[in-house]
Amino acid sequence: MFVRTATTYDLSAMAGLHVAHLPIGFFPRLGTGFVARWQAAFLDSPHAIGLVAIKRSDDASAETVVGFLVGTTDRRAFRRELLRRHRGALIRHGLFALVARPRLLATFLRCRATTYAARLWRGRSGTPTAQPLEREEPTGELTAVAVDPGTRGAGVGLVEIYLDRCTSLGVSWVELVTATEPDSAVRFYEHTGWTWLHRSRTRDGVPVAHFGRCLATTDRA
Ligand SMILES: CC(C)(COP(=O)(O)OP(=O)(O)OC[C@H]1O[C@@H](n2cnc3c(N)ncnc32)[C@H](O)[C@@H]1OP(=O)(O)O)[C@@H](O)C(=O)NCCC(=O)NCCS
Numbered sequence: 001m002f003v004r005t006a007t008t009y010d011l012s013a014m015a016g017l018h019v020a021h022l023p024i025g026f027f028p029r030l031g032t033g034f035v036a037r038w039q040a041a042f043l044d045s046p047h048a049i050g051l052v053a054i055k056r057s058d059d060a061s062a063e064t065v066v067g068f069l070v071g072t073t074d075r076r077a078f079r080r081e082l083l084r085r086h087r088g089a090l091i092r093h094g095l096f097a098l099v100a101r102p103r104l105l106a107t108f109l110r111c112r113a114t115t116y117a118a119r120l121w122r123g124r125s126g127t128p129t130a131q132p133l134e135r136e137e138p139t140g141e142l143t144a145v146a147v148d149p150g151t152r153g154a155g156v157g158l159v160e161i162y163l164d165r166c167t168s169l170g171v172s173w174v175e176l177v178t179a180t181e182p183d184s185a186v187r188f189y190e191h192t193g194w195t196w197l198h199r200s201r202t203r204d205g206v207p208v209a210h211f212g213r214c215l216a217t218t219d220r221a
Helices: 008-021 032-043 075-099 102-111 113-122 158-168 186-191
Strands: 002-005 048-056 063-072 140-147 173-179 195-201 207-214
Touching: 008 032, 008 048, 008 063, 008 140, 032 048, 032 063, 032 075, 048 158, 063 075, 063 158, 075 102, 075 140, 140 158, 173 186, 186 207
Parallel strands: 140 173
Antiparallel strands: 002 048, 048 063, 063 140, 173 207, 195 207
């Protein structure tokens, strides 16, 4: 098994893993087509990192994507770029996905349409619920990571490689949000040196934990 930078050829496998194993939030419910378009923005950005974990068949003739990670090295810059360069394509993909899913469309119109429309129209990213004020210096954000259940715990190391890349790019603080339900990744992050920041809920009411990690020697507590 090894980890490499993701390419556009990996997007459909990455989106499949995301929808299957990270079903929290609105995006995965829009399906793999939308998620792949959203993940493509990470592969295309100087402010983001996309990684895949690859397993080779015994005779080395075939490779399978068994995990992926997308994250940013400067989440503010990435959000600005996402809206500037990918807004139109994401709206188009999102609308197609919603039209094909009438029940989801009804939920969207009831709960999110106003917020999303205002955010996209203004070209600003908005601030997630209960998020503390942004730090002035660039903050990395581990946006999504998932490993195929059959490969978990085998030391794939996607998160460590993402953190190493952030460190080498001079990023000194990284955050993430993860669900707190049983079997969630909370124990993984506690075990691997992340610090609890606070708890909140998603717009759908799912309880989530916010974690942070200092990557520099300077004291930022
Ligand atoms: C979180 C996740 C990506 C971790 O990937 P992984 O490939 O299993 O992690 P690794 O094998 O690299 O594990 C690294 C270390 O964490 C430990 N670890 C892995 N899962 C753990 C868990 N659930 N609880 C405690 N420790 C855990 C490993 O034992 C290993 O420790 P070691 O280095 O001391 O041996 C994977 O469990 C997953 O896909 N979960 C479902 C999706 C998810 O919740 N993603 C997070 C959303 S932000």
